[in-house]
Amino acid sequence: MIKKILAIALLTFFCFVSSFGWYTSQAQAFTEEQKLLLQSWRIVNQSYVDESFNHQNWWKLREKFVKKPLLDRNETYTAIEEMLAKLDDPFTRLLRPEQYHSLQVNTSGELSGVGLQINVNPETKLIEVISPLAGSPAEAAGVQPKDSILEIDGVDTKTITLDEAAAKMRGAIGTKVSLRVQSGLDKAAKPHTVNIVRDRISLNPVFTALDTSTDEKIGYVRLNQFSANAAKEIAHGVSKLEQQGAEAYILDLRNNPGGLLQAGVEIARMWLNNSTIVYTVNRQGALGSFDANDGMLTDDPLVVLVNQGTASASEILAGALQDNERALLVGEKTFGKGLIQSLFELPDGAGLAVTVAKYETPNHTDINKLGIMPDDVVSQDPITYAQIATDADKQYQEAVKLLTSKQNVLADAALESS
Template sequence: MKRNSLIFVIVMAISVIVASLILSAAVTTKDVNKALEPFYQTLSYILNTYYQKDDINLNKLMDSAIDGLVKGLGDDFSYYENPEGVEEKQIEMEGEYGGLGIEVTYDSEYKAVKVVSPMYGTPAWRAGLKAGDRIVSIDDQPVSEMEYMEAVRKLRGKPGTTVRIKILREGVDTLLTFELIREKIQIIPVKHAFIETSKGRIGYTLITRFGAKTSEEMAEALNDIFARGVKGLILDLRDNPGGYLNSAIEVASYFIDKGVVVKTKNAYGIEEVYESKGNNYPNVPIVVLVNKGSASASEILTGALKDYEIAKIVGEKTFGKGSVQTGFPLSNGGTLYLTTAHYMTPSGKDIHKIGIEPDVYVEEATTTKRESAAVDYTKKIIDIDMSDPYLVKGLEVLLGMIK
């Protein structure tokens, strides 16, 4: 694309933005034009006086400009994906890719990649990465000098290859170094098991994320669980980074007979209400296990079950991601993911950056590596570790709920 053509496209795009801003009465045309003057000046200086101006990659220049624009919001959950990043995301959404098995976001305060949660059984999970860890270096390159999606791509790679990361962890004075071997990450959204107790059989379900097939696989697990006759149920949402809104609503509907599951409110104060689709399963005592890595859609389910007093919540305060991101395709093939609304629980609580407090607290284990976690995480029916303090406390609470 020629420089003049590019500048024309940029100007036209900005004109559209200006027009939409005026329509929304957010600012005046004068305000926007004044704010954009330094951008036009900078672009002009770069294109005309930069020493290596003939080698300028205009697409990369615009990618960086858009990325910086979004980062200026100070919203860790709004971000820009360039065209290459869009392709990478498509690979991930297909459910299989080479990587470490972590859900991440951008941390604008530290200019780092922040771990939302490590996925169960994956290299990151086994190594002991935790929700809230900030990745500040990848293969000895500072993350602060990378675009967000560039850093994400560096974490992914061919299975069997090694990546070295440095972590800033809350409460730890020095940086933690991890050398992890990438694996083919296969996402199995629902697993289940059974626990035999003095009060009868207990069903256990682990939901690793809320993807396109989660509600379908959750129904299969619940069919098996209730067919075997259970007195209660443990839902494990630890380190579940969330996923699709519809998936969370469908899973919540399995436990809520009727009523609101979640509400969303946009920038104009307009609310959308999503109600239960109906419960076809027996109502048994339920305990939900959560930790700092329980985020987004997992908090929708947790918040609904807590508000209706359908379940007791056991563990740690959840992550606190109550925002909705909408993807806006751009003309260059990239996508802008922008926070456009907040989730609210049925009672109207906005839990963004607040999280959900458990009814019963469990202290997070202090060990770094999960030595006993050399498991096949692709299995749907699993063995569970009854020395796990979360499970021990959750089972104790559940048995106290069973009459």
């Protein structure tokens, strides 16, 4: 009897060893290309905001794509891109090494190109302009928010990814790029070609000035992007305006496509005391939050300018100031991007941008695809960079009017938020 039990135990052990050896050999048999694809799959599996993966069988997709013959790195990248495309989420995407590097530069330094912030329109699937950067070649050429980029140097943008489109528009200073553009403002207009000469794009995100044209000294602060140095530059600019005697402020977030979440939170803390800035909602539906304590730079009255190019981190800041009654919003409904991405670096220098959470404004408003409606809606035809904050800028003039004619109301709002 004992011999029989021993024999069964030994047989079970050898079966286990055999199975383990088979599993180990299978794991060792994965090529470097398969390992990169599996690591990408695993990052999304652990981090993606929607546990249903937008109703995709994520495990089945793993098995399908790992069986693909991946002969080189380019084929692996293509397979990863195809796998991520199944999520139907343009914000979750592969960043090839040059694209990943460019994104890092875009949030911390400077680059050369045409100066467009772009996105994939979730309805039309076309590459759409969020905004041209202020003073950029694209802005000078007349490219407007909501314009669709149909072709880049003759390449149909439906056949390339968002990051490939961005890479095609970047390039050496002095070189030319041709864009086929469909107006987003005039749907009846025929597509037209815009030829642009690439130039160095300044990424200094903040511009400040003191408006003394009225009895009240108004500090004007324009924020173009939430880059790594944005909070520092805002603090420096507001401190300088305070020294110059500013009594009220206009914060211009028009055509600001967003950027770093942390930069948005830090800047919100400069205008708020003891307030919730934003709620985040993870894949389990759990709420987190970012809050402001006692670091407000000034309690002077504040108006925030927004438009359809105000997106992402800009909407976090605008929503925080509006819901906490710290500021009035003037302009047009914002873009409506209520999703948060994290960046994950892959071993070969590529990266993944993955949607990891949603956000809600302090009043628990989900603005994704809906945007934020201003307190004072002022429509405005496109104006040039040189016309911003002039008599031609109706939204700016409305903000000045509010700050001068309703000074006490806005001041009370500021005191309540403190």
